[in-house]
């Protein structure tokens with residue numbers, strides 16, 4: 438399957454010389470959701486703006502639907518939907534007027550009422566933009582981004598400011614668009630959102646992609662954790678030789694970080710069974726996306742520090 442979005446060695450330098458994107462490469466195939474994660478200032482929005490065609494790259498190559506989104510903007514724009522971090526619509530227009538105005542700029546828009554219902558704003562059609570809550574504005578931004586039946590959808594932090602129920606509604610809408618074959622490039626600070634929606638993701642740090650793959654592949658870069666407690670008394674525990682880092686605190690709580698969860702757990706359970714030892718509060722957890730994310734944030738910004746797992 439050909440890539441719908443292809444980004445190769447993308448660089449973006451701002452006036453003044455600061456290079457916000459320093460050689461990012463990734464591709465997204467049709468019907469896939471690719472999430473760009475990263476610390477504040479990592480370069481996600483700077484990347485997205487170039488892929489959306491809103492800014493020119495200072496280096497590298499970007500193709501959306503086989504075309505350059507900046508120089509071929511007239512051909513690409515009608516086929517994409519963009520939800521920016523801030524919509525910036527006239528404050529005195531109502532929701533219905535704003536959506537109708539936007540629909541007027543599109544060749545084959547969905548019915549406005551249908552889209553406002555999709556994002557749960559059908560009961561707010563007569564309300565002016567300035568009267569909307571932050572979460573409602575976000576939902577209007579999303580409605581306008583999908584109004585033109587886009588083949589490719591760019592979502593820059595789409596659920597920031599939404600309450601938990603609205604976030605779930607947004608996820609359901611995004612999933613239904615993916616089922617219809619829409620390709621989505623998403624940035625988010627919510628790791629659960631990436632876990633929920635992303636087929637693949639990249640973690641950016643200081644302008645570079647430092648992890649890329651499925652959620653499972655990115656998480657697998659971090660060790661799993663086994664924890665348990667030993668009954669107090671009886672002196673220091675004589676534990677088996679477990680693969681991985683072992684920490685035993687004064688209260689008898691044991692934490693094992695291991696890259697080989699199953700063999701480590703098997704060794705531990707056999708050891709405990711043979712000695713009749715009770716492993717209280719035993720828990721085995723694979724690493725989380727949060728752990729992988731925090732590990733990236735902790736790493737030094739060494740040149741050529743790229744780990745591609747896909």
Ligand SMILES: Nc1ncnc2c1ncn2[C@@H]1O[C@H](COP(=O)(O)OP(=O)(O)OP(=O)(O)O)[C@@H](O)[C@H]1O
Pocket residue numbers: 451452453455457475476477478479480481482483484
């Ligand atoms: N117009 C600009 N001129 C100069 N530097 C800029 C400009 N816009 C952004 N930057 C800088 O580029 C870097 C990347 O910013 P960007 O907004 O792309 O990051 P981000 O990953 O989207 O961050 P956040 O998660 O905070 O939204 C930051 O250091 C930012 O200060």
